[in-house]
Amino acid sequence: MLRLVAVAILGVIVCQASTLYRNRRTGTAEHWCCDVTVEPIRKTVTTVGVEPQNVTRVINTTYQRDCKFGETPTSADGWLCEDVVSHVMTTTEMVEVNKTMVVEYPGRCPAHHLSCCEGYEKVGNQCIDQGASSALQDLFNAGLIG
Numbered sequence: 001m002l003r004l005v006a007v008a009i010l011g012v013i014v015c016q017a018s019t020l021y022r023n024r025r026t027g028t029a030e031h032w033c034c035d036v037t038v039e040p041i042r043k044t045v046t047t048v049g050v051e052p053q054n055v056t057r058v059i060n061t062t063y064q065r066d067c068k069f070g071e072t073p074t075s076a077d078g079w080l081c082e083d084v085v086s087h088v089m090t091t092t093e094m095v096e097v098n099k100t101m102v103v104e105y106p107g108r109c110p111a112h113h114l115s116c117c118e119g120y121e122k123v124g125n126q127c128i129d130q131g132a133s134s135a136l137q138d139l140f141n142a143g144l145i146g
Contacts (some may be wrong), residue, residue: 031127033117034109041105051097056090 067073067081074082116127123133139145 031117031120032114035113035115036109038107038109040107043103043105044100045103046098046100049097050094050097052092053097054093055093055095056088056092059087059089061085061087 061084063083063085064075065083066080071081073079081104096126116122119134120127120128121130123136130138136145
């Protein structure tokens with residue numbers, strides 16, 4: 001009966017240990033805490049993008065016509081006068097825009113300030129649930145694992 005309990009508890013511990021290893025491999029560290037406040041890392045990033053923007057232009061069009069009495073001709077032959085008509089035109093165009101933003105990354109805790117969070121204790125290089133750790137110690141003390 002004791003061996004059955006030992007195998008069941010050992011199975012839970014092995015399963016939990018593989019979960020910790022799997023979590024560490026993917027970069028999570030939910031059982032580790034930092035003893036000091038770690039400031040986030042801020043980097044300024046500038047990107048070039050394209051955005052729609054309204055652009056207004058004034059377009060002047062010159063027309064030639066016969067001069068009226070008293071007007072000063074503008075043409076070389078002395079018979080034609082000019083009229084200038086202004087058109088205001090607004091269009092939407094895609095323009096390049098530089099965007100600068102501050103990107104924030106989580107800071108990194110110095111290794112000497114890493115410790116196990118509350119409810120966990122360090123076994124080897126892992127933080128294991130205190131209940132699982134005491135069960136592992138019981139198995140060791142009973143001589144079921146070495």
